[in-house]
Amino acid sequence: MIEIATRPAALGSLERGIELLDCLSSQSRPMSLTQLSRATGLPKTTTHRLLSVLERRGLIRRSEGDYVLVGRRLPCSRRLVLPHLVRLYEATRHTVNLAVLRGFEAHYVERIYGENRVRSRSDGVDRAPLHCTAVGKVLLAFSADLRGAAFGGSLQRMTGRTIVRRDLLDQELKTVRRDGVAYSREEFVDGVVCAAAPLFGPDGEVRMAIGVAAPAAGLPLGKLGGAVRHAADQMALTLLKSR
Structure with a gap:
């Protein structure tokens, strides 16, 4: 289950997090930090920070150093x-x-x-x-x-x-x-x-x-x-x- 902060300051990060989820869901293979940064146009530091949050929330996981949507194990x-x-x-x-x-x-x-x-x-x-x-x-x-x-x-x-x-x-x-x-x-x-x-x-x-x-x-x-x-x-x- 996913809990999301409801403070207004979190809305920008939420939308960027959705972009990362969209990007991962469209790929058949895990993606690296660099690939995700390039695909979304987000700075590497921002991408890394958001990926860390998504990983803690259980939405994504690491696969040999790259990132994959947890849902790939699901229907x-x-x-x-x-x-x-x-x-x-x-x-x-x-x-x-x-x-x-x-x-x-x-x-x-x-x-x-x-x-x-x-x-x-x-x-x-x-x-x-x-x-x-x-x-x-x-x-x-x-x-x-x-x-x-x-x-x-x-x-x-x-x-x-x-x-x-x-x-x-x-x-x-x-x-x-x-x-x-x-x-x-x-x-x-x-x-x-x-x-x-x-x-x-x-x-x-x-x-x-x-x-x-x-x-x-x-x-x-x-x-x-x-x-x-x-x-x-x-x-x-x-x-x-x-x-």
């Missing part, structure tokens, strides 16, 4: 979308999540957050139910088989706002399929709202869900939804170009 799509996740965090200043389906739960494989991180039941376990989280609703909405298998029984109430009636949840999932964005309105954790959008694979199936979690009294939920949907569109373009 290609996750590696390619990582820079977009950082941009989404910069745009919203709230916790960004990347989740995949495992069994009947949403598992968080990446989190980017700053000093204003919201606290959640999923902290420390990195997994959450499907029916009451925005990323979970995304995964549910586009899979009829999953909906049938996951909800043969009753739905667990996590807060007073959790949707526990199957017909109401089905109606909401129809809206998710129509709009391409899902919301959780304090349904998993009191005081926390979320918005999420799907990332589709080449076969048309949802592979991941990208979400933003924020305090209920923070940004309007619709703005979070617009930001996360835009990020998902940009990620999809990146994946399409990589094929």
Whole structure:
């Protein structure tokens, strides 16, 4: 999981760090300090300082003296979308999540957050139910088989706002399929709202869900939804170009 400083002075360095991540993600081999400096146009001293920060945060690693994106050990799509996740965090200043389906739960494989991180039941376990989280609703909405298998029984109430009636949840999932964005309105954790959008694979199936979690009294939920949907569109373009 990645924590990013939220002070204004850090914004310039954040953007330069994204440039380095973009550069590494576009290459099939590790790159040296000199190569990265030349490719990005950044001074060597600046490049070295930012690479050290990215390495400490677990985003990159050293390979025989050169640098490689940690995501190269992960599914290609996750590696390619990582820079977009950082941009989404910069745009919203709230916790960004990347989740995949495992069994009947949403598992968080990446989190980017700053000093204003919201606290959640999923902290420390990195997994959450499907029916009451925005990323979970995304995964549910586009899979009829999953909906049938996951909800043969009753739905667990996590807060007073959790949707526990199957017909109401089905109606909401129809809206998710129509709009391409899902919301959780304090349904998993009191005081926390979320918005999420799907990332589709080449076969048309949802592979991941990208979400933003924020305090209920923070940004309007619709703005979070617009930001996360835009990020998902940009990620999809990146994946399409990589094929």
